[in-house]
Amino acid sequence: MSLLDVRGLEVRHGQLPAVRDLDLSVEPGQVLGVIGANGAGKSTLLRCLAGVLPAYRGTVLLDGRDVTRLPAHRRVAAGISMVPEGRRLFPSLSVEENLLTGTYRARSGPWDVASVMGLFPWMRDRRKQDAGVLSGGEQQAVAIGRALVSNPLVLLLDEVSLGLAPVVVQRIYEVLPRILDSGTSVLLVEQDVSQALRVADRVQCLLEGRVVLDGAPADLAPEDVEQAYFGLGSRAEKGDHHVRWPHGRHEPAHESSRPVPGDATTPDATASGRSTGGTR
Amino acid sequence: MTWVNAAVQGILLGGLYALFACGLSLMFGVMRIVNLAHGDFAVLAAFAAFSLMSWTPLNLWWSVVVVVPLFAGLGYLVQRGIIAKSMAIGPLAPLLVTFGLATVLQNVLLQGYSADTRALDAGWLVSASLKVTDQVSVAYLSLITLGLALLVIVAIQLFLSRSGLGRMLRAASDDPEAARLVGGDNRHIYAVATGIAFATVALAGLMFGMSSSFSPSAGPTRLIFGFEAVVIGGLGSLWGTLAGGMVLGLTQSFAGQVDPAYSILAGHLVFLAILAFRPQGLLPARSV
DSSP: SSSEEEEEEEEEEETEEEEEEEEEEETOOOOEEEEEOOSSSSHHHHHHHHTOOOOOOEEEEETEOOOOOOOOOHHHHHTTTEETTTTOOOTSSSSHHEEEEEEEEOOSSSSSSSHHHHSSSSHHHHHTTGGSSSSSSHHHHHHHHHHHHHOEEEEEEEEEETTHHHHHHHHHHHHHHHHTTTOOOOEESSOOHHHHHEEEEEEEEEEEEEEEEEEOOOOOOOHHHHHHHOOOTTTTTTTTGGGGGGGGGGSSSSOOOOGGGGSSSSHHHHHHHHHHTTOO | OOHHHHHHHHHHHHHHHHHHHHHHHHHHHHHOOTTTTHHHHHHHHHHHHHHHHHHHSHHHHHHHHHHHHHHHHHHHHHHHIIIIHHHHHSSSHHHHHHHHHHHHHHHHHHHOOOSBBOOOOOGGGGTTTOOOOSSSSEEHHHHHHHHHHHHHHHHHHHHHHHHHHHHHHHHHOOOOHHHTTTTTOOOHHHHHHHHHHHHHHHHHHHHHHHHSSSOOOOHHHHHHHHHHHHHOOOTTTTTHHHHHHHHHHHHHHHHOOOOOOGGGHHHHHHHHHHHHHHHOOOSOSSSS
């Protein structure tokens, strides 16, 4: 049985479905990468799994237990922790205090403040510093540590690379194997598609709230990923979408979780995504 | 020497204001809401002690021991039952709801106790004072109030900085949703903050009731002084609130030395000046 099993999930923002009829499963020790353009519903999916957005329809099973209706604060104790988009550290708390907040309803396990500081040794010397003055990469590390100390079964990572220099992103993803070794599975959402393909065991691509592609990175042809990412159906002209490929990696600022079609990365992607959406 | 006396009396008065204000300050710091019924809950506490002393064999000190924890529990329930629901609607709703609570409390007290002024009889303590010099003497009751204010503020600070729950209070103040994501139940966290605030305002109401007479309509004035202390000190900062209470007390005392008629007005003017020229207050908060 899968560790995290999501069946027929629908999440709405008001009347608008942002995630539709979505199935996914995370196996123990596995990294599942969810990719998709801006507004595809990635963050909405993660926020629903973390419990801050209600599921409109469908079930979420964690290790066989139905957690669909569990509020966010009880999901931490059940074994789901999220590193939210934009880090969301507590700026007036010190580095160490930020990590300690993660222990408030922690499960027992290998991770505690000391072992997280072993993972990111720089934290030891700067434990008393306010989290607000850290650099983006350092904040991301603390945010991951804060989620880890609750010893989750499944760690949800929302846009870890957002707004960070590639070398910093690299350094953060370097710790992923050690997190997996400790027995935690990872579900990550990435706008940086190549990054997701590099670290994930399996990748799912979302388009307008639906899974349009699913497979191991090795089995997926770049063309397929491209088409799924931008929603370019078979009717789309070959050639015109190649230009758009790199844009997914240079997304600035926020990834809106609203399913507004106009939110997509480029005007072209929006138009083509909309035109094929109805035929799916 | 009279000015020295005015300074001493001002600081003692400031202690009472700070004790009134620290609950307001805590609630604002954690939840960003202003409890407009704050002063009325203080008066309610004084009436509760008054009733306990009249109808039960409990003396004043035992009444304090009963009323303060009772108000902590009341605060928890008021938050979970009433204020939390209004917070979900928007930032203005808690203001209206607590204003409504204030009106209801005043009228229920008026109905139950009439408009007569009462006092909590603290026996010999009311008139006892420590004579420092011929001109300067310090009332024990004021000294106890100041001591309690310091004790309460230090205790809350220690709770916030040292305990796990206190840490979650600060975390929820920084980012309520992130606090939920690390396992904090914000409804509980907010109710704990309100519980602490109610315990302190009960204590303030009881000390107030011992040092001067009170009636069902005494609440709003208490709220204004408390609110002024919070704003002068810096919203949401407990040490700032202590400083704000002192500034307000000293101002009123010095102005009273010049002409008693200007005492209250001078306090309001300082409050206005702070709002106009230093709106972040004297000691602005980092968080709580």
